[in-house]
Amino acid sequence: xxxxxxxxxxxxxxxxxxxxxxxxxxxxEEEGTVEEQLRNVDTACAQIASIVRKGYDIVVTHGNGPxxxxxxxxxxxxxxxxxxxxxxxxxxxxxGQIGYMIQQSLRNQLRGLNKNVVTIITQVLVDKNDPDFxxxxxxxxPFYTEEEAEKLIAEKGWTIxxxxxxxxxxxxxxxxxxxxLDIVEGKIVKHLVDLGSIVIASGGxxxxxxxxxxGDLRGVDAVIDKDKAGEVLAExxxxxxxxxLTDVDCVKLNLGKPDEKNLRELRSFxxxxxxxxxHFPPGSMGPKVEACIRFVEHGGEKAIITSLDKxxxxxxxxxxxxxxxx
Amino acid sequence: xxxxxxxxxxxxxxxxxxxxxxxxxxxxEEEGTVEEQLRNVDTACAQIASIVRKGYDIVVTHGNGPxxxxxxxxxxxxxxxxxxxxxxxxxxxxxGQIGYMIQQSLRNQLRGLNKNVVTIITQVLVDKNDPDFxxxxxxxxPFYTEEEAEKLIAEKGWTIxxxxxxxxxxxxxxxxxxxxLDIVEGKIVKHLVDLGSIVIASGGxxxxxxxxxxGDLRGVDAVIDKDKAGEVLAExxxxxxxxxLTDVDCVKLNLGKPDEKNLRELRSFxxxxxxxxxHFPPGSMGPKVEACIRFVEHGGEKAIITSLDKxxxxxxxxxxxxxxxx
Numbered sequence: 001x002x003x004x005x006x007x008x009x010x011x012x013x014x015x016x017x018x019x020x021x022x023x024x025x026x027x028x029e030e031e032g033t034v035e036e037q038l039r040n041v042d043t044a045c046a047q048i049a050s051i052v053r054k055g056y057d058i059v060v061t062h063g064n065g066p067x068x069x070x071x072x073x074x075x076x077x078x079x080x081x082x083x084x085x086x087x088x089x090x091x092x093x094x095x096g097q098i099g100y101m102i103q104q105s106l107r108n109q110l111r112g113l114n115k116n117v118v119t120i121i122t123q124v125l126v127d128k129n130d131p132d133f134x135x136x137x138x139x140x141x142p143f144y145t146e147e148e149a150e151k152l153i154a155e156k157g158w159t160i161x162x163x164x165x166x167x168x169x170x171x172x173x174x175x176x177x178x179x180x181l182d183i184v185e186g187k188i189v190k191h192l193v194d195l196g197s198i199v200i201a202s203g204g205x206x207x208x209x210x211x212x213x214x215g216d217l218r219g220v221d222a223v224i225d226k227d228k229a230g231e232v233l234a235e236x237x238x239x240x241x242x243x244x245l246t247d248v249d250c251v252k253l254n255l256g257k258p259d260e261k262n263l264r265e266l267r268s269f270x271x272x273x274x275x276x277x278x279h280f281p282p283g284s285m286g287p288k289v290e291a292c293i294r295f296v297e298h299g300g301e302k303a304i305i306t307s308l309d310k311x312x313x314x315x316x317x318x319x320x321x322x323x324x325x326x
Numbered sequence: 327x328x329x330x331x332x333x334x335x336x337x338x339x340x341x342x343x344x345x346x347x348x349x350x351x352x353x354x355e356e357e358g359t360v361e362e363q364l365r366n367v368d369t370a371c372a373q374i375a376s377i378v379r380k381g382y383d384i385v386v387t388h389g390n391g392p393x394x395x396x397x398x399x400x401x402x403x404x405x406x407x408x409x410x411x412x413x414x415x416x417x418x419x420x421x422g423q424i425g426y427m428i429q430q431s432l433r434n435q436l437r438g439l440n441k442n443v444v445t446i447i448t449q450v451l452v453d454k455n456d457p458d459f460x461x462x463x464x465x466x467x468p469f470y471t472e473e474e475a476e477k478l479i480a481e482k483g484w485t486i487x488x489x490x491x492x493x494x495x496x497x498x499x500x501x502x503x504x505x506x507l508d509i510v511e512g513k514i515v516k517h518l519v520d521l522g523s524i525v526i527a528s529g530g531x532x533x534x535x536x537x538x539x540x541g542d543l544r545g546v547d548a549v550i551d552k553d554k555a556g557e558v559l560a561e562x563x564x565x566x567x568x569x570x571l572t573d574v575d576c577v578k579l580n581l582g583k584p585d586e587k588n589l590r591e592l593r594s595f596x597x598x599x600x601x602x603x604x605h606f607p608p609g610s611m612g613p614k615v616e617a618c619i620r621f622v623e624h625g626g627e628k629a630i631i632t633s634l635d636k637x638x639x640x641x642x643x644x645x646x647x648x649x650x651x652x
Contacts, residue, residue: 058530103449
């Protein structure tokens with residue numbers, strides 16, 4: 001059948017939530033043309049397809065940093081002729097953009113397998129009293145001159161900080177990065193996975209929403225860490241394994257020092273100790289390790305951190321860092 | 327429960343696919359700010375919510391003309407610093423953007439009802455040999471000077487036509503508007519509706535894809551008529567009723583002439599005759615009536631065309647044009 005329906009067939013494989021790093025869609029040295037992005041997505045999806053062919057049952061989540069950054073620049077550049085959309089809407093746009101590319105590539109690479117592939121636009125609940133709303137620090141979008149920065153602060157109420165020196169545009173908007181609490185569409189995602197579909201969800205960490213005083217959901221301009229949101233998604237779909245695919249083969253102690261050491265197996269209490277000792281930088285390996293600790297301490301079987309091209313090998317125990325409970 | 331799961335409960339109401347016109351998201355006189363769009367979406371969703379409360383089982387589809395047009399302008403304006411994304415990707419972005427707004431508004435307005443609301447990123451299959459690919463005529467994006475037009479024709483291979491006179495920018499890109507053949511994610515949408523979810527799908531007429539020589543899906547720069555795609559979606563989910571909500575109360579004969587007449591009930595063979603006589607302009611009421619004819623001739627119970635604020639009244643037979651089979 002051209003577009004197969006496997007709905008109703010229960011899948012019995014291990015359930016894996018795969019969190020794709022930014023390099024799965026745009027390499028650091030690239031500009032971000034559609035040709036580059038489609039090629040990168042095909043490469044990432046070849047790895048995911050090899051995992052699916054081994055019988056794993058998967059949910060895919062992904063970052064959106066470069067894509068949402070480009071959209072933010074486009075909003076600014078065209079603001080005199082087109083009303084700029086806020087960050088929360090740009091995040092929703094990137095879920096459509098990236099979800100479409102992944103969904104099509106996976107369908108093409110797996111069409112013999114009778115799998116439905118689907119992207120769910122996903123809202124992620126955060127606490128409107130999350131302390132990050134009072135002290136935002138996640139930089140997004142273009143850089144500004146002091147004059148531009150002052151204008152945006154006055155007009156839009158943005159928080160803008162000086163994020164670099166020695167440059168005529170040292171200012172940049174910072175937004176909160178609140179903790180994800182719940183995946184609003186989590187039950188639908190779980191249900192579709194229960195029935196054997198491959199689901200792409202919570203892209204870019206999800207569209208951040210708060211519950212207002214009336215109990216209504218409202219979008220907020222914030223950026224949720226995609227690995228932390230991926231972990232909440234993994235709990236929501238009752239995943240066995242949380243697999244973070246990034247740009248390094250495994251987590252390291254004493255990174256960049258003479259006594260640098262690969263960590264291959266890591267109990268969560270040790271991971272927590274290393275985290276406290278500052279081995280894993282915030283904004284990079286830190287939130288990934290935190291998300292893995294949380295996953296295994298909330299009942300997940302194991303969490304794995306490895307590079308994009310080694311996902312299947314890592315699931316088979318050959319490479320990567322495997323984090324297990326206490 | 328905060329985010330209720332009604333999965334597993336079979337719904338027995340009549341199934342309605344609702345096609346929202348452009349005015350549901352942006353009014354013609356508006357610029358398209360996020361505040362305007364959220365307010366319009368809330369109004370449209372109040373109407374949809376009243377339909378859901380009467381026990382109808384619904385799927386929502388929507389246009390994306392102004393939104394995709396704004397994104398196309400932004401691509402052009404920023405092309406020196408950000409790689410422009412092609413039309414097919416912009417379409418995927420608008421599904422995320424508009425789907426998110428509708429999904430959130432419906433959830434807020436219906437949260438007592440234990441309904442899941444979800445947006446599915448939707449690809450719509452078209453024939454790569456559709457005659458429209460050889461003779462594109464659907465205008466999209468910004469207007470150009472002759473010089474700009476010539477440059478884009480040379481650089482991108484676009485088809486650009488002179489679409490107005492007496493203006494320094496009379497040129498505009500035209501793209502094919504092929505016939506929709508199938509909803510790639512149709513079975514997933516039907517399944518979710520079977521289980522009582524409200525699904526938003528095939529926004530902007532869907533992301534147009536063709537099957538290439540290898541059997542792979544590939545996106546193409548084209549615009550599928552959203553009412554025609556909505557009709558194919560209505561068939562895919564086995565809808566009873568196809569409801570087009572637009573900016574007029576009902577379809578008219580001799581529009582704008584002294585003998586103008588409201589059509590309240592219309593058999594499909596008569597609709598076809600009026601269509602041939604030129605009563606329904608192409609690009610406006612024409613494709614809507616065509617889509618309705620097709621729906622009832624393919625087994626649908628009835629199709630209705632009415633204005634956005636009269637959806638429920640029209641379902642109750644009080645207003646609107648009802649089209650039924652032969």
